[in-house]
Amino acid sequence: MLCQRTSTASTSVRPGMRLRSKESSVQVGVVGLGEVGLKFAALAAESGMQVLGVDTAPARRRIATHGLRAAGYEFDIPGLLVGEAPEPSDVHVICVDSPIDSATKKTRLDNLLLAARTVGAVLRPGDLVIMRSTVPVGTTRAGVIPVLQEASGLSGGDFLIAFAPERTSTGGTLTESRTIRHLVGGLESRSTQRAVDVMTQAGMPCQAAESIEAAELGKLATNAVRDINQALANQLCQIAEMHGIDIRRLVDDVNLDYPRDRLKHASPGVGGSCLTKDSYILAESLLPVPPQDTLFGRARIVNDQAQEPTISSLARHFSRHAAAEVRILVCGAAFKGSPPTTDMRNSVGLHVARELVNLGFDVSVYDPVVPASDITGIGYRHSSLPGDDAWNAVLLYSNHASLSSARLSQQIVDSISHDGFIYDPHLWLTDLVVRDAAPGTRYRTLSTERVID
Incomplete structure (x- = not known):
């Protein structure tokens, strides 16, 4: 028996259940119910798409179903179904975490590749996969696509795939998701256009990128430029302290009416899940150069030591x-x-x-x-x-x-x-x-x- 949804509430879906077929609605499975996945699910649901949120963590499923407001999110997800594993869908959106190993400073892709394998198990010809997880440049083509092919038994042209990274600021609203341009790079033009169509329908303005790799690199560059600029500010702060200079006043004086290259204010350090890892992921894309020998890795060290x-x-x-x-x-x-x-x-x-x-x-x-x-x-x-x-x-x-x-x-x-x-x-x-x-x-x-x- 199919799980019934209401127009305003979320509910759970039992293993083996399927999203209801509805000719006028796109079926979307969102794998990973952290902030990135929840935002995509909310935007898709608001546009009338049928959305299944997937996460192996009971706590995240509970938040998605009953606790969004209590967890600080300023939105609900109308009619969301929640389950532990992907189900056949027109679109699969992979939003699982890709953390940095604290010792090696390299990306841990085990969760991502496992998610890709579970999606591959239900992937059908013509389905679209949208990657939102941050990865080293080249990972989608060399790592994710082969897993999807192996798990599904499909070949490269049987399904569509695009990389469309999350670039909004961490926070519980959807405002920025509706205003910034979302980079979308597909395996080929069909994949790019299909992903752009789906995301535009969900209220996300898009910019078609040259390729999957271009979108991967663009996401990393977005955060690395902030991290590097912050590292510059924080090293200037060290010099200012040596000479008793108020760094905040100095930055304001330097920037006043100056038309080029404005300085950032120094900070006590850089936190969060993206800025603290994306520079390392970008450094990893330069292998075999050690992270500490790259501009990106040095910026991380400076900001990690700011406190x-x-x-x-x-x-x-x-x-x-x-x-x-x-x-x-x-x-x-x-x-x-x-x-x-x-x-x-x-x-x-x-x-x-x-x-x-x-x-x-x-x-x-x-x-x-x-x-x-x-x-x-x-x-x-x-x-x-x-x-x-x-x-x-x-x-x-x-x-x-x-x-x-x-x-x-x-x-x-x-x-x-x-x-x-x-x-x-x-x-x-x-x-x-x-x-x-x-x-x-x-x-x-x-x-x-x-x-x-």
Whole structure:
């Protein structure tokens, strides 16, 4: 018996069940229900397509079915079916993660190739496969297509395939998905055009790329250029600190009315799932050159080390105290605060919290958006509000707007004990610190620090 769908709710599909045939509607199977897959599923469903969301993780299936709003997404997916394995569909969209191995800095493709094999098992002549997972240049042609052929028994021309990467910013809305150009590169012109047609129908403006490889390279370049520019800013910040220069003011002065090559502002580091891996994936596309010998790999190293000066400064400041007696609050479990997200992958704040725990400090973590259970679930002590307790140090890694509010800013400054430490890379507390901070407080920004007397 077929699973019935409503017009507004999601439901589950049992193994072996099939999407209902409906002549006027495209059937789409979305494999991988992380943010990339959920966004595609929502856009496709809103356009009237029949959508099956596939994920092997029960937690992700539960979020897709019942918990999108609670998880921070500002959209629903009308009529979504949810299952553990792909079913025959007109279009299969592969959106599984392709993480970087922490030791080798190379892409782990096991999840992707397994997803391709499960799609291949139900692939039919004339079906379209759209790849959304980020991969080294050449992976779709040399790695994914052979798996699809082997699992399906079809030859190269029997099915269509295109690479159409996700390039929107992490966050729970669909606004950017409806406005930016989505690169689409197919195996041949038929594949490209079919993918463009499907995605355009789903409300995603498209730009046809020269080939599959061109779309793969374009996705990596999109994030690598941001990572490299950020690395430039962060190394300039190191020089600025050596000479007591306010790097934020310097960047503003340099950029003012200057028509070329604007500098980015320095940052406490780079987090998230894309910027922290795409440069390494791009470096991998240059094999056998080691990642550290490429521009992309060097940028990663610079940005990964951007928080080390702050950790060292804090450790020196409290060197005369027993570390276990120093109470530190790290604000920022999500990898960014604007736009808000609950995504904690490669969070700079959590990395710093772990480093401080390893040094023996008493560390708590606060985030304006991430649920307390998610923070405690990965082994950190949670604080409900920065101003609710007394702290020896507060580190403001999150750029969530709530942390800049006058009331909360005052509470943060008032919560710091004598001879405390404040890290304020976003310059939200400067005036309050000068006026109200306890004597002996060390106030650090991106490139400057001073002790309040």
